[in-house]
């Protein structure tokens with residue numbers, strides 16, 4: 156069992172449930188407002204970040220793709236548009252997030268390509284070496300055991316396969332970090348009160364971002380979990396990071 160800061164950051168600290176159960180409960184609660192809040196909070200950059208994540212897989216021409224922590228399925232749908240694989244499977248803990256995702260997949264007529272399943276990324280139901288590529292956007296900082304989650308990704312990837320991991324991070328420049336803190340701890344909770352039903356979810360957000368390994372630390376964890384040649388790219392002064400890791 157690994158001991159990484161973000162594993163100890165819980166959505167609802169006072170309750171008895173473990174992190175995985177609390178994360179599922181939190182996303183079940185905010186599912187209907189999730190897409191609206193995500194766009195607002197990221198100043199609509201989330202769409203660009205997801206596209207760039209998928210572009211990092213383009214040269215691989217993946218045919219079987221797994222989208223971990225798929226949520227409302229934006230990345231899974233974008234993956235079809237960018238990469239046109241034969242099959243995409245999206246896995247998520249939260250049935251309410253998946254429900255929103257299934258509506259979008261159906262509206263896009265993609266039910267024959269994209270399958271959304273409830274499941275835990277820490278214990279994937281798939282065989283070893285069964286996917287060409289894996290994507291995960293804004294998911295890993297919610298894992299109760301980050302190393303287990305990254306190792307599971309490595310296990311189900313084929314040799315020569317690639318994982319593209321997008322995660323929110325903190326800017327490193329002190330001045331920009333100050334502005335970022337005012338934004339995430341001042342503006343976002345106000346928006347959360349207005350739009351979302353769960354203020355705590357949007358307090359948990361900056362707390363979990365601050366506690367999540369980023370940059371070289373995340374790259375080093377990925378290498379420990381079996382990946383090689385990890386590339387790191389940042390967006391918006393470091394407010395978001397993309398890790399592209401080959402197996």
Ligand SMILES: C[S@@+](CC[C@H](N)C(=O)[O-])C[C@H]1O[C@@H](n2cnc3c(N)ncnc32)[C@H](O)[C@@H]1O
Nearest residue numbers: 182224225226247248249252275276292293297
């Ligand atoms: C911030 S949302 C991201 C959703 C989507 N990937 C996107 O790009 O908008 C995080 C999602 O990760 C899911 N999640 C967190 N931990 C998970 C786990 N251990 N296994 C599966 N899903 C998980 C949550 O239920 C939630 O839907």
